[in-house]
Amino acid sequence: MLTVFFAVIALLLSSTTDVSAQIEQHSKWKTYTDPADLSNVKVGETIKLYFEVEIEKDWYVYSSDFDKNLGPIVTELAFEKNDAYQVVGDLKAVSPKKKYDDLWGGEYTYFVKKGKFYQVVKILKQDATIKTTLTYQECSEVSGKCIMQEPDFEFKVKAQAGEITETVQNDTQTSVDDTKNEDNNAEDSNENTTIDEETSNTTPSKTTESKTNVTTFDNTQNYIPAGDPFKELPEVTTDLGAESESLWGFMIAAFLSGLVALLTPCVFPMIPMTVSFFTSRSENRIQGIIRAMFYGFSIIGLYTLIGFIVSRFLGDDAANILATHWIPNVLFFTVFLIFAISFFGAFDIVLPSKMVNSIDKQADKGGYVGIFFMALTLVVVSFSCTGPIAGSILVMSAQGEVIKPILGMFAFSLAFALPFTLFAIFPSLLSNLPKSGGWLNTVKVVLGFIELALAFKFLSVADQVYHWGILDRPVYIVIWMSVAFFLGLYLIGKIRLPHDSIIEKLGVGRLLMAVVSFAFFLYLMPGLFGAPLSSLSGYLPPQSTNEFDLVALIRGEDKSEGHSKAKYSDILHLPHGIEGHFEYFEAIEAAKQANQPLFIDFTGHGCVNCREMEASVWNQSEILPILKNELTVVALYIDERQELTEQEKYTSERNGKEMTTVGKRNSDFQIRRFGQNAQPNYFLINPYTHQPLVAPVGKVSTAEFKKFLETGMKEFQKQRLSSSL
Structure with missing residues (x-):
């Protein structure tokens, strides 16, 4: 199995x-x-x-x-x-x-x-x-x-x-x-048609304002070759490698959630009870091991079945409702809030006693049927503690996903079932377990604080979609700061809740958790004054809802200074004050003048992950100085509709089509040159040879991105030294 x-x-x-x-x-x-x-x-x-x-x-x-x-x-x-x-x-x-x-x-x-x-x-x-x-x-x-x-x-x-x-x-x-720029919601009438009048098939190219530039190359010169600009480029000889992505990260997070669920007071005390069941009813060790494994697989099967049901009956059709409609989001907010209050000790959430008793009676039967119902009893009885955790995984994974709910619940239940199975196989390990006690209630209360913080994420979604104005960025941050602060007070024993034991000594574990909680409180504080808090960008309301951006005021930079007068810089911009270019051949000349590698950013206005990379990776202290000072940067937007001049238009050898816009030209370049068409896509190029210095990357971690940049720069210096000998 x-x-x-x-x-x-x-x-x-x-x-x-x-x-x-x-x-x-x-x-x-x-x-x-x-x-x-x-x-x-x-x-x-x-x-x-x-x-x-x-x-x-x-x-x-x-x-x-x-x-x-x-x-x-x-x-x-x-x-x-x-x-x-x-x-x-x-x-x-x-x-x-x-x-x-x-x-x-x-x-x-x-x-x-x-x-x-x-x-x-x-x-x-x-x-x-x-x-x-x-x-x-x-x-x-x-x-x-x-x-x-x-x-x-x-x-x-x-x-x-x-x-x-x-x-x-x-x-x-x-x-x-x-050129079409009409209202997409115009009334369609097949019987009573109205012919649209369009007045021009070209858009004059915009004139770039003269601004101070950090490089010395002549921006007024058109560096683009006549005709097909990419026709004469040398063939790419560098191994571009391949990028692979999977769901392992999500499964690991779900697995860790399953381990957390084991520490709840509904589950932890049941481990020795379960082991005693197998050791007392098994005729020999082999039979005990087989029954313990069947018990574990039954737990995995039950939770995975829940994931399958969510995948099968929600799936893609419910993704939009789960993600944006106010009813499910307010419902999720309410459910999470109720769970949090329950975890604080106000009341217990239990399933109907008749249902629990009925299942428990089936567990008293012998053989594998009884073992299965014992697993079902565990799942049902532990619902008040595992429900919020498993439910959080399902809610986050079911928004437009089919595989994620199944894999998420499989990983969660694997961690959840693992100790029951192991301790049933090796009962001597039970002597090493900590005893049940007040610390279990502490785990439950901590989970309550986490549930409370997550609840406001759902309310925030509904608030932004329907413009209620309830949770703008500062209000949201203040709520999270309050949760973190009171969690810290609870952990050091300044607050006691129902069912808590008196803390005579502050343990090392509680102290460390309190430090993390207070540190998180301090980390959130600058967000009230405009700090981006990029590591939390997926949970916070957008920066535009911040009423007071002190960071922008402190910068006090004159927007007319320090900006490139590169081509298309009047309509396109790079983040974080990076000086760069938006046309390949112009950037090549700038890279030669600066004697730097050329960093190509294949991006798009509509690329969500491009923005996330810029917000969470590019702005890191070990990355941003490299992009600003050690590389020549060019952002090639594959969806930019700025029309090319008549002299710049060309027919691509790839498909025989005329390239009429900046975006089409950049897309043609990416496909023809590198055999790729996805964004984000990052390359480091030797401007003298037009060859990639290292295999490209897409959406990666900060460490991987840094390694990509450093490896490429070392290779560039190696090639420059070799060519000068």
Whole structure:
């Protein structure tokens, strides 16, 4: 049975492994039209082009009907210019899901599993070939990747003669992808159509203001080669390696939660009782071991079944409700609050006695049936202590996940069942266990404080989505500071709650925990005055809700000073005061002048993990000075819609398409040059050879990112020394 369990886990984990050194696509499209037979269409009539997408598990596709300026990439449809048809209105999304995102500070729409769009087109001539390009972004909550895709579609129309009742200005038709800036919520009317008037197919490039620059290269010069700028670059010879990600981190956290659950007063005293059950009823040691293992597997099976039920009956369809709607979030807040009060000793949460007694009677039966019901009794009786912990795992893992609830509960129950099984197999170990006593209630109260703090996270989500204004950032931080402060007082014995024993001496463990609690209190304090508290960015309300940002006032920097006049710096910016560039060839020249490696940041406005890396890794003291002083930085936005000049536009050898925007050019560069299309994606380049100095990384820890930077810089110095000999 153990072999089967781990085989299943290995299979599930292998399905989450991803090799980013390959071109990825996690969605498949099919098209059809209304009417289905395009030979029945008359000139002057409209047709609908339908685009349906099937999306892989753990991935989603952004829709077309939310604010383009929010951040994520809106799905758009571009048409090849042709006077045989006229585009009517915008691309329409059919029943997408909605979700509020703290990072973007707004609501976006998206599809999971399946999605559908349609576009109305008016036929102007009998022979019409409609060529389209669909630009969209697919993202994963599991791997954190976002990938731009641009599939092409073609529709052939053989229309019958008819009468055109409206005047169409063909010379004003334009690509939706390049210039359209209309309201995505415009009313769609197939019968009473209104032809959209668009006035230009190009956007003048913006002029960059002259500012003080930290480098000496000539910014006024266009460093981009004529034609295809990447055609003459040398072939990449460096081994780019591969990045793999899994759910091991989440499972480890769930496993540790299971160990914590063992220390609750509902569970800990049951360990010796359970062991005595097996030692007294087993005829020999072998039988005792087998029964103990069956008991442990029964506990794992019961908890994993709970995870399966959450996965099966909640899954993706309930993700949006669990994540954003005020009803479940307020409900979770209330439940966590009740659990916290219960842990403080105000009352006990127990399941109905009739239910518990019925299960307990079944446990009195002999054989493996009795053992199973004994495991069920343990799960039920310990519910008041394990329920909040296991429930927290399920709530956090069920938001758009299918595998996580199952794996989370498996890992939790594995830790939970392990000591029962081990002590049943080796009963002599029981003599080394600490005795039950008041310390168990202390564990329960500490968990109550943690539950209280987590409860406000759910209320905060509802508050931000519905703009109640109850929990802005300072109020939230004050609540957490209060929880940490009173937890510290409790641990040093200044506060006593019901069921607590008198503390005659302060143990080392309580003292250390009190120090951690007070330290956390002090860590939170600067957040009241604008400190980013990046390590808690996933739990705190956005920085924009801070009423008083003392940090920004103390800086007092003139925004016109110290900023690069690099190309596109009037519309694009790097975080943390980093001076950098937004165009590859310009950055190459700057890196040569500074004799530094070039750090390439393939990023996107709609890339959540890019922002998280910048907030939690880039700003670290061991990272930020390197990015500011020892590297030339270029941020290449793959979703930037700034239009290229006519001289900069080119046709890519990769797909034969014309690259018309900065984002398309950067995406083409990433795919053609490095064979990758996910963000975030970081490279260190030797500017003299255009070769990567080390294998790239994506979303990684601070230590891994630091190692990546240091390894690349050492390799650069080695190559420069070798070339100068």
